[in-house]
Amino acid sequence: MAGRSGRSSTVDVRKRHNILMVSDFFYPNFGGVESHIYYLSQCLLKLGHKVVVMTHSYGNRSGVRYMTSGLKVYYIPWRPFLMQNTLPTFYLTLPIMRTILIRERISVVHGHQAFSTLCHEALMHSRTMGYKVIFTDHSLYGFADIGSIHMNKVLQFTLAGVNQAICVSHTSKENTVLRSGIHPEKVFVVPNAVDTAMFNPAPKRLNCDEIIVVVISRLVYRKGADLLVEVIPEVCNLFPNVCFIIGGDGPKRVRLEEMREKYSLQDRVTMLGAVPHAQVRSVLISGHIFLNSSLTEAFCIAILEAASCGLLTVSTRVLPDDMIVLAEPVPSDMVLAIKKAIDILPTIDPHAMHLRMKDLYSWHDVARRTEIVYDRALQCPNENLLQRLSRYLNCGTWAGKLFCVVMIIDFLLWRLLELWQPSNDIEVVPDLNVNEHQDADIPCGFKETRS
Template sequence: MDGTKHRILMVSDFFFPNFGGVESHIYYLSQCLLKLGHKVVVMTHAYGNRSGVRYVTNGLKVYYVPWRPFLMQNTLPTLFLTLPIVRTIIIREKISVVHGHQAFSTLCHEALMHARTMGYKVVFTDHSLYGFADAGSIHMNKVLQFTLADIDQAICVSHTSKENTVLRSGISPEKVFMVPNAVDTAMFTPSPKRLSCDEIVIVVISRLVYRKGADLLVEVIPDVCRLFPKVRFIIGGDGPKRVRLEEMREKFSLQDRVEMLGAVPHAQFPYRGILHSHSGSSKLWTVDSKHQSWRCPREPAPEDMVRAVKKAIDMLPGIDPQVMHLRMKKLYSWDDVAKRTEIVYDRAMQSSTTNLLDRLPRYLTCGSWAGKLFCIVMIINYLLWRLLEFLQPAEGIEEVPDIRPLHSQLDSRDDSCEAQEKQI
């Protein structure tokens, strides 16, 4: 690493006050990058009355641009209408790297396209796994192929996710880094005493959608409840598959053993389970459908998941929560994620800058008709950018002064980002 301090614009349709894995990832990563001395600004769409510029913990600046969500918290795709505001923010904040998050984020794709047109370095993080057969996945894979055709670097949160992204987009594997998610070990604290196995609570926290394995859960829960009378489930999250889970609960008369909490803010969730869908930081064991392939088959069937749960339950008497917590604290650290992401930024800054004519052939490889369409889109985007440069020169856009992060003014008695205050 060359020690360069970067000026990063995080872009996604998914950010607080919305709750989810992408939102938490952007927030915690930004906090730790601020701690490392980088400047970080977040751009997302407006949420209710939350519009304009806001500051959250440690002076993290968030632009809630005045667009409303169109579908599933995504803004309406416009291709070119976001160019003026993206350009203004990049110039005002003196951004050097634009980092987009989540393949389903419209704002992410458009911001990366505009930033690349303007000659800035761009990085993309793919957070989820997607298929290849259904109509939605086919469409999204083509969009991802367009976005990643001219990307500097990409990040995936697991090796399986990397393979999935490379297959879907055609990006060179050499451009893709694997940087895992982390867990806030300060929020997930173990019980001071050994937990009793008289009642085993399995906690699932997830968006209830197909790609998160909600359909798998519908088939697993009845079998687990039949095999283990002492087990009950707490399910936190919402989504289109919630109806299937509620129908399953009614069909097998599991109302007293399957508790559906719906969408619950992180701070209000009763973290009291034994098995947790994200980590074993405060609990005892984790059963994950894909990312933890050493605990469960890579392409799990319901019976595979049931066997994995049985194995975890059998191991409960010999597990010490404190030991597991310390292990998770070392394995999944946001400080480590930030340092690894810093390396990705350094690599992106070292990539060569090319003009439009050099970049167009990369889009032509995206398909016989799609490649030509992508080239037309990029040419129009380039012409609009040049028009904006003429109508409103960059020199006429006022640059904002940098604000010193609050944590640098305080007594930092704990070096871990996970121990910082998380009030939004």
């Protein structure tokens, strides 16, 4: 597929890639994966690459939109089925996927998040058509429950065909390698980052007479919402001057509201509901401590945003020890961690913490490291169908045979599409001139136009 990518045959100091980011999770939905894709794309654009995003439609948002710095987004007409995921179709996305790849002269397809149905289908189709594919895993998963068992098998199928993989932490890499069986040498660790220009501390340090604990998270089991139900009443009982602000929505919100009613904490626990990303900083700078109760977290961007705003964090190990208080995911230990955070709060300098975060976590550094992974992927040798099928056979006695059948059908459908509408009949879109954006800083928000 090198001929279709439109890339020059000469080797430059920095190769220009035409990248397609694919995930079910993107703006206007807000979350860690959404932010990761957006900021990474902006920095890759600034490095001179072409970046296009493909996701499903959101409400009446369908078709092609342009965001800041000419970032092009295809909102394909697929509706979310469950938790912002599209219904698995296996082959129905192949025609539109093929059209986008040819129209945009894509050279690298980069899928995000193991939970994304669209990501798995896009990577499958891309490998069938001979494109180089990258996968980024953003979360940790178990091995025992029925959901994790099925998800791990799907991940094994997807990663059997990728050229390279990226994980956001070393713990995430170990988890992904164990779950999927991918060779560790194909997995790179590239951490998340934070937009320190957007997330900065309040101009004046807050008074510690009343201590505000901020929680911003999806209110689901995996994010530890059930832990909050037990931790918050205990902390409020021990510390009369502590209040909570909870931002986020989800199925566990009802339990938190019931807890607030049961212990009469309406004046000490504020439920904000879903918080738009542009308003997250204003919520963070109103607090002293950020509480992350997630049960499985590969690398939480919300923690970085809170630390960049100068909040002391109670969570799992992600930041340096003097910027975070660690706790086991049990109520008693989390209460002790919050007590410890309250004790050391007077020693925290929010502005000094912000400057350290600016040095430690940079999206520009993430983009440069991801650029190296793209270079490595393009150096991988091209494989025919038989060579790829041999890897799928190793995925299990029965699963391996099933995966081979899925890929053979996908290949046959692709060849039929080639006969019905040859690649030369698909119009290639001209690239936008984004040179004027190269020297500008990435803005805090994003603007959008229709096409």
